[in-house]
Amino acid sequence: MANNPSKAAAIIAAGEADQIGYLETPKTDMMLGVEAIYNACREAGISTKDIEGIANPGGANAYAEYLGIVPKWVDTTAVGGCSFQIHLAHMLAGINAGMFDIGVIVNGQAGYSRRNFPRGGAGGGGGDPLGPDAQFVNPYGTTGAPSQYSHAMTRHMHEYGTTKEDFAEIAVNTRQWAMLNPRAVMHSKETNPNGGPITVDDVLNSRLISWPLNLLDVCLVTDHGGAVVVASAAAAKSFRKPPVWVAGAGEAIGHQTMLEMKDFTATSAVASSQRAYKMAGMGPEDMEMAMIYDSFTLTVGITIEMLGLTRRGEFPSLVKNGNTAPGGKFPMNTNGGGLSFNHSGMYGMQLLVESYRQLSGTAEDGIHGIAGKQTNANTCIVNGTGGTLSATGTVVLTRD
């Protein structure tokens, strides 16, 4: 690879909003995002005025203005929940090209509190009334992501003989990680009446949303603000925390509407991960943990296969027997995931925050005598999925 940008940049800090989850007092998207930027910059030991490059899906200009900065570099890529993995890929390229040294990727999203905002506030959907979804999909009563992703799960079960129980294992393992994260919505009965441990039967007996997806196969809808600070390799060495290197990064788009998803059991993560592995000079066998976008258990099952962590149709072999739960051989979604920690709408930001914390040794959220979630992984594959299994971004992170 000519001029391989591998490790030209590192994540040097991560931050979250002061409060996340189901906020009692609503905050705007901007408030949540700026709190996260401020907290990330404090952790890095820099001022928000030191930010030279800024990335956010659609709103980088608003953040720059709010912070009173005039960035040298900007990225507003907005391809759904994986936008942040793609921002990191672009930042790596921009830093490698010498365009800037310190950048921030940010998202603030009042996924839960939005319902309390005045009408006309941020909200997805709509789209072009003459577009393909408006003409040929939406009139048939589907209601967003769950009602579409379920079709892919049916097809996976048909082609590979996987079962609802196999997918439910993912939710069970992920809940166990949430029980180690006091900021997770479903940490315990204290944080939510439905929190605490769950079983496969609990998943199967939870309310049907869009068969074969039950409620506990589906992510939360919460408030979150997150930010990571990214620095050039030279700059990263001058900061207090050990750098988490961006060893590889790749992006890919398969389709927009699910009408155009040729193979319902495959996403563009196979392409984006191959690009990331190649840049890093590593393969799936070198990965010691994974942070995988869990909008639904189905998303995780397919993505495990796309990342080469198992062969096609064999994701159950990775998640069974608690293999991806705390204490298992392959830690996955160690913050408790979008399923049980926090999912504000575009969850890729949470993926970056947690993967940085794991590899920098700052994932220890344990309080009240609860054992923490810090693993000893040296490498992490991070994959985001956006739209309706549409776009993907994959990054390979490593530590020294």
Added chain:
Amino acid sequence: MADYNKPIPIPDPMTNGPYWEGAKQGKFMLPRCTSCNKVHFYPRIICPNCGSRSLEWIEATGEGYLHTFAVQHRAMGAWAEEAPFVTAYIDLKEGDRVFTVLRGVDPTKPEEIFKKIGALCRVEWDEANDAVSMPYWRLVG
């Protein structure tokens, strides 16, 4: 037609005129590329298979095969009254795929529908208003 209470799309006359005109007459129209001979759906002004702009409209058989499905237990507006109902992707005999609400199946028995993946389905039309007849597909195989 007065009793059609579901969302009705606004036809795009620039791209999809022949599709919606055909629908009114109970014809399932598809764009076909005269360069590579492949049909595509949703209709476009350029062939997504080869990049040609030499396209024509053909009347398709209105038959296809059940590719995958889901049972919707949660819906909005008039669809909420129908829940649970079955949505499906149909592989067209001519090629490519459409989305629909599937008829002729029991939404309370998804395991039975699951066994029908690959089975023959046929289009039928509901007159929604003067401009739009909505295609629905029925499991017949």
